[in-house]
Amino acid sequence: MKTFNKTYISGVICLMFAGWIIWQTGTIGERLVSNEPGPRLFPYISAIGIIVCSVLSMIFDGRKETAKRQYLTKDGWKRLGIMFAELIVFAIGIHLIGFLLTAIIMMMVLIMTLKEDKKIRLLFAISLSVGLSAIVYFSFTKVFVIPLPTGMLW
Amino acid sequence: MLTTYISSLMTVLQPLNLFMLFVCSMIGVVLGAIPGLSGGLGISLILPMTFALSADLSFCMLLGMYVGGISGSFIAAVLVGIPGSGASIATCYDGYPMTQKGKAAKALSIGITGSFLGTLVSVIVATLLSGAIADVALMLGPWEYFSLCFMAISLVVGLSRGSVYKGLLAAFMGVWLATVGADPVTNSMRFTFGNYNLFGGVPVVCMLLGTFALQMVATSYARGNMDMPEVNAGSLKGFGLTLRDFIVNAKTIIVSFLIGLWIGFLPGMGSGISNMVAYGQAKKMSKNPDEFGSGAEAGVWASEVANNASVGGAVIPLISLGIPGDGTCVLLLSAMTIHGLQPGPLFITQNTHLAYLILAAILVSAVLVFAAEILCKRWFPYLLKAPYHYLFSGILMVCFVGAFSSTTSMFSIYTMLFFGIIGVIMDIAEIPMSPLMLAYILGGNLETYFRRGVSYARGDMTSFFTRPVSCMFLLIGIYSLLSPLVKYLIRKYKTNPEKVV
Numbered sequence: 001m002k003t004f005n006k007t008y009i010s011g012v013i014c015l016m017f018a019g020w021i022i023w024q025t026g027t028i029g030e031r032l033v034s035n036e037p038g039p040r041l042f043p044y045i046s047a048i049g050i051i052v053c054s055v056l057s058m059i060f061d062g063r064k065e066t067a068k069r070q071y072l073t074k075d076g077w078k079r080l081g082i083m084f085a086e087l088i089v090f091a092i093g094i095h096l097i098g099f100l101l102t103a104i105i106m107m108m109v110l111i112m113t114l115k116e117d118k119k120i121r122l123l124f125a126i127s128l129s130v131g132l133s134a135i136v137y138f139s140f141t142k143v144f145v146i147p148l149p150t151g152m153l154w
Numbered sequence: 155m156l157t158t159y160i161s162s163l164m165t166v167l168q169p170l171n172l173f174m175l176f177v178c179s180m181i182g183v184v185l186g187a188i189p190g191l192s193g194g195l196g197i198s199l200i201l202p203m204t205f206a207l208s209a210d211l212s213f214c215m216l217l218g219m220y221v222g223g224i225s226g227s228f229i230a231a232v233l234v235g236i237p238g239s240g241a242s243i244a245t246c247y248d249g250y251p252m253t254q255k256g257k258a259a260k261a262l263s264i265g266i267t268g269s270f271l272g273t274l275v276s277v278i279v280a281t282l283l284s285g286a287i288a289d290v291a292l293m294l295g296p297w298e299y300f301s302l303c304f305m306a307i308s309l310v311v312g313l314s315r316g317s318v319y320k321g322l323l324a325a326f327m328g329v330w331l332a333t334v335g336a337d338p339v340t341n342s343m344r345f346t347f348g349n350y351n352l353f354g355g356v357p358v359v360c361m362l363l364g365t366f367a368l369q370m371v372a373t374s375y376a377r378g379n380m381d382m383p384e385v386n387a388g389s390l391k392g393f394g395l396t397l398r399d400f401i402v403n404a405k406t407i408i409v410s411f412l413i414g415l416w417i418g419f420l421p422g423m424g425s426g427i428s429n430m431v432a433y434g435q436a437k438k439m440s441k442n443p444d445e446f447g448s449g450a451e452a453g454v455w456a457s458e459v460a461n462n463a464s465v466g467g468a469v470i471p472l473i474s475l476g477i478p479g480d481g482t483c484v485l486l487l488s489a490m491t492i493h494g495l496q497p498g499p500l501f502i503t504q505n506t507h508l509a510y511l512i513l514a515a516i517l518v519s520a521v522l523v524f525a526a527e528i529l530c531k532r533w534f535p536y537l538l539k540a541p542y543h544y545l546f547s548g549i550l551m552v553c554f555v556g557a558f559s560s561t562t563s564m565f566s567i568y569t570m571l572f573f574g575i576i577g578v579i580m581d582i583a584e585i586p587m588s589p590l591m592l593a594y595i596l597g598g599n600l601e602t603y604f605r606r607g608v609s610y611a612r613g614d615m616t617s618f619f620t621r622p623v624s625c626m627f628l629l630i631g632i633y634s635l636l637s638p639l640v641k642y643l644i645r646k647y648k649t650n651p652e653k654v655v
Contacts (some may be wrong), residue, residue, distance in 0.1 A: 010583035014323060021330060029342045035613040039337035039344060042329060042601045049326035057319035071582050072376050080376035084575065087368070087550070091567045094554065103554070107547050114375055114543035125544075132548055136555055144206040146559040 006071075011058040014050050021047040086113065098151030103133035155285060155510075162510035165210055166518050175214040179519045180526060182222020187537045188545070189230050190374055192239045193223010194482045198362040199549065201489055202556035209493045209508055214515050216489055220482055221273060221519040224425055224465055225527070228265035228458055229534050233258065240426035241461040244433035248446060248453030255449050260394035262534065264451060266527045267395060268458030271407065273520035276415050276466020280473075281513045284502060287474035291499035296610065297618050299498075300603035301627035303596045306421035306477045308631035311589045318638045320585045328590040331356055332597025339605055351565040358488045359560035361594070363553045364573025365580075365587055371546045372578060391532060399451070406436045406452045407459050414460030418467020424480020425461035432460030465516060473509050475499060476599070481588050484595050498599075 025043040072080060086109060093102035107129035111120065140146045165171060178200065185191040196219040204212035227238035228245045235250035237243045245265065252261035294302075307328075311321040334345045335355035346352040400407070410432035417428040436456035437446045446453050468479025476497030478484045490497045495505060502509045557570040580587060593600075611617035619625045 006583050010579075010585065024345060028337075028344050035611075036339060036609045037605055039333075039340055039342045041605075042597075043333050043344065046326045046330035046333065050323060050330070053319045053323035053326060057317060057323060061317045061319060076376040076378065079378070080372055080578070083372045083375055084571075087372075087571055087574070090554065091564075091571055094558070094567065095564050099555070099558070103551050106554075107551055110547035110550055111543050114546050116378075116543075118541075118543065120543070128544060129547075133551065136551065140203075140555060140559060144203060144559075146202075146206055147562060148555065148558060149564065 005062055007062040008058055011054040011062065014054040018047040018050040018054070021050070082113065086110065094149050094151075096151055096153050099148040100133060100137045101151070103137065104129050107133055158506050159281065159510045159514065162507055163514040163518070165507070165511055166214060166514045171211055171214045171515075172518070174211060175218040175515060175519055176522050176526075178215045178218030179222035179523050182219040183226035183229075183523060183527065184222075184537055184540075185219075186223040186226030186238045186241075187229035187534070188540060189236045189238055190370060191545075191549075192227070192482075193219050193221075194485055195366055195370065195549070196223060197482060197485045197489070198359070198366045199552050199556060201362070201485070201492070202359055202559045204489070205492070205559060209495070210511055212489065212493060213508065213512055216486060217512060217515040218519045218522075220486065221465060221516055222523055223482070224462055225266075225269040225273070225520075225523045227461070228269065228454075229262070230538055232261045232265055232454070233535060234538060241424075241429055241464075242457065243426075244429040244457035245454055247433065247457075248448070248450045249457075251447070251449035252451070252454065257394075257449065259392055259531070260451070261454055262531050263394040263528075264399075264454045265458050266524060266531070268407070268455050269462045269527075270520055270524035272411060272414055272459040272462030273465050273516065273523075275411060276418070276463040277469070277513055277516045277520065278466070279415060280466040280470045280516075281510070284470050284474045284509065284513070287470060288499050288502040291475050292503075294499070294623060295621070296603040296606040297621050297624040298627065300600060300607055301618060301624040301631070302421075302475065302477060303600040303603065305627040305631035305634070307589065307593050307596060307600070308634045309421050310592050312634035312637060317584070318635065320583075321589045322635065324580070324585050324587065324590040325593040328593025328595075329597045329600065331361075331590075331594045333601065338598065338602045349565075351561065351563060355598075356594075357557075357560050357566050357569055358492070358595070360557045360566045360569040361573045362485065362488070362591075363557050364570040364575075365577035365591070367549055367553045368570065368574030369577030369581065371550055372574065373581060374542070375546070393528070403452055403455045405439065406455050409435055409439065410456040410459040411463045414463025415467040417460075418464030418479050419470050420467075421471055421477045421479060424468050424482070425464040426480075428464045428467075429457040429461040432456040462520075469512065469516065472497070473501060473512060476501060478592065478595070481591070484588075484591055487595055 021043055025040050025047065028040050028043070030038050030040065090102055090106045093105070108125065111125045111129065137148060140148055166175065178196070182193045182196055185196045186193050197216050200215055200219060204215060207215075223239070224241050227242040228249065230236050230238040231242040231245035232249035232253055235246050237246050249261045249265065252258065307325050311318060311325050332355070334352055336342070336353055337344055343353065351357075413432045413435060414425070414428040417431060418424055433453055433456050436452050437443050440446065440450070440452055442450070464480060468483045471477040471479050472483045472486060476487070476499070478487045487497055490501075495501065495508070553570065554567060557566045558564070560566050577587065580590075607617060608615055617624075618628060
């Protein structure tokens with residue numbers, strides 16, 4: 001697998017990010033109070049700091065970076081993608097069908113994803129998904145009196 | 155002071171507080187014992203649950219998780235040679251060889267007792283010192299507080315793994331993140347894009363859950379390292395320690411305690427560093443240094459006493475100055491702000507009861523953890539057999555609930571996912587997360603004190619250097635940032651003096 005210089009790539013991304021901060025900071029309204037540096041100072045300091053550190057990191061760390069061990073294997077990247085895709089789908093699910101139903105499905109899907117080749121007792125996994133989701137839901141809504149989403153489709 | 159302390163201790167001993175302290179301490183031990191998980195993760199998971207609870211009960215829960223998490227980290231280090239967290243890296247060096255030699259019971263007893271002694275004595279010291287330090291801190295002005303915050307961030311950057319430039323880069327990102335929302339002085343909106351969810355700043359709980367929990371679960375699954383080696387525990391019955399063991403190792407215990415307490419006290423440095431330093435010192439002091447690494451009892455004592463002594467040490471600046479002593483204290487500091495408390499030198503004066511409750515809760519938690527660990531020692535190997543697919547699924551579900559309940563808005567869940575992805579990207583780029591988190595938590599104070607200091611000095615920015623205490627903090631911070639470069643130049647000069655100008 002072809003490896004890239006992570007320091008150079010992250011350095012360039014940080015430089016672009018710092019440029020965006022500087023551009024956005026210019027749009028912040030200045031309400032000057034006497035002898036006061038104003039609300040733009042710290043965003044500017046952060047942006048300049050990010051630029052300086054990115055450049056120094058690219059100069060000193062980028063040169064040292066050799067073809068070290070890769071962060072993840074091809075299969076690992078696939079798993080990472082699957083994990084985040086599932087989490088995003090769950091977030092949308094909570095928004096649409098509410099927390100309780102999504103949590104039960106989410107627990108079940110996550111157990112099936114994370115177990116990989118291991119054998120599990122399906123009945124236990126289902127009971128755990130339903131039981132834990134219900135306990136968390138009722139603890140929050142009834143004991144802590146914190147409302148959880150009920151879903152916009154119902 | 156004594157009356158207030160006893161009153162706070164009685165509050166901790168109230169049935170509900172004591173029960174939740176015990177439950178959270180035990181969960182902390184379990185999380186600390188399982189490699190990859192930690193008490194810090196537990197704190198970020200239960201933090202949203204405490205929103206609706208009283209501050210007394212909330213801090214009992216959070217501190218139980220803190221003490222249990224650090225104490226439990228030696229279990230995997232001793233039984234399978236993998237540290238439960240960074241706090242017990244040095245415990246592996248001699249704890250696991252002891253297990254391989256059939257002395258697992260004794261190694262575990264040293265871990266349990268060392269953890270207990272470290273926490274107990276350090277929290278007593280913290281109780282005696284915090285008030286006095288806060289009294290001194292009350293004499294300081296915004297210049298000194300700015301410099302103190304700067305020093306804390308610099309120390310963390312200087313000690314972060316890998317490149318100091320990347321550590322500093324992370325700190326600047328944290329400072330920028332702290333500027334999102336309403337400006338503290340003029341109330342101008344910054345980087346909110348008209349989104350009212352950002353008016354109060356980036357939700358701290360979502361950031362913690364995303365960068366701590368989500369990132370950890372996702373990368374562990376992607377790497378596929380979710381299996382534990384078989385435990386070779388032998389017989390775990392009996393206490394295994396005699397009075398002679400304490401006498402023989404007394405010097406190691408005392409020196410390691412002082413190292414742990416001091417390192418814990420320094421802003422940003424905690425048990426992750428103290429156990430290594432104490433181990434190195436114990437090896438230097440030993441008459442038989444060659445035994446270290448092959449099952450020396452003094453090695454386990456040193457590591458475990460030091461990492462737990464850092465608990466008390468780290469709490470001193472947290473309570474008296476509003477500066478976190480270690481990474482987990484960053485979470486406790488955010489818990490204080492979430493509960494509407496103002497961390498800083500006035501904290502003890504304005505919240506005397508709660509300040510002493512924090513110290514009393516740590517003390518009681520240490521006793522509960524000690525008793526439970528001694529009684530349940532023989533079942534420790536089962537902790538390491540916890541199936542990760544059930545554990546991680548539960549953690550992720552709690553993350554979603556926690557993120558939502560922090561603001562009761564879907565925006566928080568999306569923010570958590572965003573920070574989960576950012577956490578993975580930073581891990582890939584080897585940019586450390588702890589300077590970002592600390593700079594984000596202290597960034598608001600850093601800016602407010604700086605602007606207040608400049609305003610009070612009528613626009614004169616040199617006042618930060620002309621005031622002696624402020625100047626001292628700034629110089630320590632600058633030295634911490636420049637020391638890797640200075641050391642590099644000295645090393646280069648020693649190897650080739652002609653090339654260095």
